[in-house]
Amino acid sequence: MMQLERTTRAERDAGRKALVPFFTAGYPGEGAFLDLVRAAADAGCRTVEVGIPFSDPVADGPLIQASSLAALRAGMTLRRALALTARATAATGVGAVVMSYANPVLRFGATEFAAAARDAGVVGVILPDVPHEEAAPLRGPLAAAGLPLIELIAPTTGAERVARIAADARGFLYLVALTGVTGAVADPAAHAAQLVGRARAVTDLPCYVGFGVSDAEGARRVVRDADGVIVGSALVRLLQSAPHQTAGVGDVAEFLQSLRKALASPAREVRT
Amino acid sequence: MSTSEPAIAGRFGPYGGRYVPETLMPGLIELEAAFAAAWVDPAFRSELDALRRDYGGRPTPLFRARRFGAAHGGGAEVWLKREDLNHTGAHKINNSLGQALLARRMGKRRVVAETGAGQHGVATAAACALLGLECVVHMGEVDMARQAPNVARMRLLGARIAPVGSGTRTLKDATGEAIRDWVANVATTHYILGSTVGPHPYPTIVRELQAVIGVEARAQFLAATGRLPATVVACVGGGSNALGIFSGFIADAGVALVGVEAGGSSAGHSAALGRGTPGVLHGSYSYLLQDGDGQIVAAHSIAAGLDYPGVGPEHGHLKDTGRAVYESVDDREALAAFHALCRLEGIIPALESSHALAWVARRQSQSPALDGPILVNLSGRGDKDLADLVPESGGGGA
Numbered sequence A: 001m002m003q004l005e006r007t008t009r010a011e012r013d014a015g016r017k018a019l020v021p022f023f024t025a026g027y028p029g030e031g032a033f034l035d036l037v038r039a040a041a042d043a044g045c046r047t048v049e050v051g052i053p054f055s056d057p058v059a060d061g062p063l064i065q066a067s068s069l070a071a072l073r074a075g076m077t078l079r080r081a082l083a084l085t086a087r088a089t090a091a092t093g094v095g096a097v098v099m100s101y102a103n104p105v106l107r108f109g110a111t112e113f114a115a116a117a118r119d120a121g122v123v124g125v126i127l128p129d130v131p132h133e134e135a136a137p138l139r140g141p142l143a144a145a146g147l148p149l150i151e152l153i154a155p156t157t158g159a160e161r162v163a164r165i166a167a168d169a170r171g172f173l174y175l176v177a178l179t180g181v182t183g184a185v186a187d188p189a190a191h192a193a194q195l196v197g198r199a200r201a202v203t204d205l206p207c208y209v210g211f212g213v214s215d216a217e218g219a220r221r222v223v224r225d226a227d228g229v230i231v232g233s234a235l236v237r238l239l240q241s242a243p244h245q246t247a248g249v250g251d252v253a254e255f256l257q258s259l260r261k262a263l264a265s266p267a268r269e270v271r272t
Numbered sequence B: 001m002s003t004s005e006p007a008i009a010g011r012f013g014p015y016g017g018r019y020v021p022e023t024l025m026p027g028l029i030e031l032e033a034a035f036a037a038a039w040v041d042p043a044f045r046s047e048l049d050a051l052r053r054d055y056g057g058r059p060t061p062l063f064r065a066r067r068f069g070a071a072h073g074g075g076a077e078v079w080l081k082r083e084d085l086n087h088t089g090a091h092k093i094n095n096s097l098g099q100a101l102l103a104r105r106m107g108k109r110r111v112v113a114e115t116g117a118g119q120h121g122v123a124t125a126a127a128c129a130l131l132g133l134e135c136v137v138h139m140g141e142v143d144m145a146r147q148a149p150n151v152a153r154m155r156l157l158g159a160r161i162a163p164v165g166s167g168t169r170t171l172k173d174a175t176g177e178a179i180r181d182w183v184a185n186v187a188t189t190h191y192i193l194g195s196t197v198g199p200h201p202y203p204t205i206v207r208e209l210q211a212v213i214g215v216e217a218r219a220q221f222l223a224a225t226g227r228l229p230a231t232v233v234a235c236v237g238g239g240s241n242a243l244g245i246f247s248g249f250i251a252d253a254g255v256a257l258v259g260v261e262a263g264g265s266s267a268g269h270s271a272a273l274g275r276g277t278p279g280v281l282h283g284s285y286s287y288l289l290q291d292g293d294g295q296i297v298a299a300h301s302i303a304a305g306l307d308y309p310g311v312g313p314e315h316g317h318l319k320d321t322g323r324a325v326y327e328s329v330d331d332r333e334a335l336a337a338f339h340a341l342c343r344l345e346g347i348i349p350a351l352e353s354s355h356a357l358a359w360v361a362r363r364q365s366q367s368p369a370l371d372g373p374i375l376v377n378l379s380g381r382g383d384k385d386l387a388d389l390v391p392e393s394g395g396g397g398a
Helices: A003-013 A030-042 A062-073 A078-092 A102-108 A110-119 A132-144 A159-168 A188-200 A216-222 A233-241 A245-264 B022-039 B042-056 B066-072 B092-105 B119-131 B141-146 B148-156 B171-185 B202-225 B240-247 B313-321 B331-345 B351-365 B383-389
Strands: A018-024 A047-051 A095-099 A122-126 A173-176 A207-210 A228-231 B062-064 B078-082 B110-115 B134-140 B160-164 B189-191 B231-235 B256-264 B277-281 B284-288 B324-330 B374-378
Touching (some): A003 A018, A003 A047, A018 A030, A018 A062, A018 A233, A018 A245, A030 A245, A047 A078, A078 A095, A078 A102, A078 A110, A078 A122, A102 A110, A102 A132, A102 B277, A110 A132, A132 A159, A173 A188, A216 A245, A228 A233, B022 B171, B062 B202, B066 B078, B078 B202, B092 B189, B092 B202, B110 B119, B110 B171, B119 B134, B119 B148, B134 B141, B141 B160, B160 B171, B171 B189, B202 B240, B202 B313, B231 B351, B240 B256, B240 B313, B240 B374, B256 B313, B313 B324, B324 B331, B324 B351, B331 B351, B351 B374
Parallel strands (some): A018 A228, A047 A095, A173 A207, A207 A228, B078 B374, B110 B134, B110 B189, B256 B324
């Protein structure tokens, strides 16, 4: 079993809901990024998602697009993002799952990327524009380096398709809780229960819900069913609206603590 | 009529595929099945044929450009396939009508589209008005400024324009926004992609809908001259007008196929096939303009419809197999050809199509010139470009 899956299963077996924050590599600055991963570790996160900036991120809404563009303008590259990730994970002990689009990885070379990611302490890879049908040529090289390619299912994914995707899933299954791009306004809990139900019917892999989880209440409701939540755009929003980077990091740290607290006491109210 | 039908999962050789978020995959699979069923349904085909004829103005004429040929043809005959005479001013209506009919057949009441020059946006707005579909066109702010007449046309036709202010603010980012819109609204919405790009099945659907250009042109050319052209030339942005006309001649091994990309200026270019490398953009694997780190590089062309850093996957395959060759002409050459056709033939061509004409003029000024007849796909008319080229025209008559 790969390292990521040992972590995700152990966390679930311990009765703990996972909190996975998403940070764009190098945003709002390299030092601030390292501080953000530290804040995640302090909030009890075992895994963080690190976005490799890309010029044309079609799965992302305006907030993550803007963070990606800002990091690129500041000179971020795939190689630098991996080096930065290596520093962050070495300093904190959290596992990093990197999120990239297909093109930078193909340009780097799938095998070379897998080796470089492994050497940087990366524990998993998410490629949101690589659906299950296109994944095989990438899954092999990544697996050879001990890295799972995280599979995603969406509200539009039918039961038969969920079964096919889940059969190849490792680490955790990523449940996209809304029909849309990251950061859209939605009630993630509305889809989460149904998605988790579909997934549980075919896999015992931990199920994490992302896209559209923006506050403690949403996170709490999502983990009534799911094993963890992934939060991204809400963090970028805090970083964007802060007067300076230090304040932004502080706001994110505080927010992650509030999420952690909410996850420790899952919602028990009557479902509507 | 297929050219190089994808063997597996929409691949043309190594190119193509479906690189989209999982949210869209069921929609693409549904679209693939719906198009396959519609395309063999005689009722669908006859409705499309009737609209092409009575609404779109097909068949478009084949015209021998004698004065342009005498001045710039190097002794060869130059023939024009007059796609500029289509309703809404370009070949784009061939695709938009077909896909709007498909949207209605699939029960989708809302349509989204991307547009660069505005020709695809106008064609889609018209087709949606005709069929009573809601239409949202994503368009970069740079293109809205340089193609103001088409923005006005789309609004008159009832479409809502969604300005795109991110990234390059041109066709690349408009396409990204259209994809995001579709991701969010896939249950109710059909995305009418305007070129032979994007995830499978779009490159195949758009080619099949544009193949009418080549089928007509081949029959017309034979009827007019008793032979086939020696060379068929078309401009290539995403590549739909080129694949449309190439489709008619691809099985004729003796007919040379030439795609002309935008060489741009010192500010940049759009020659994805000529100077790009393979990668993934907007859902498919094909040639594109990228840097060493896999970031997409902004394209440049005087012609907004060619100002795109990618190209359709089937063109990548035609390039690699050598069945078609791809060259480029720059902004200045395209402008010279634009003016030449205006003065010599009384036809105002689109700046995009002017690239194909410019290739003929340059090629035939070299020695030895091609001696067989040359067929140029005159993919659109230039009214939309007048505000840019002739400021005193006050917006090109929009």
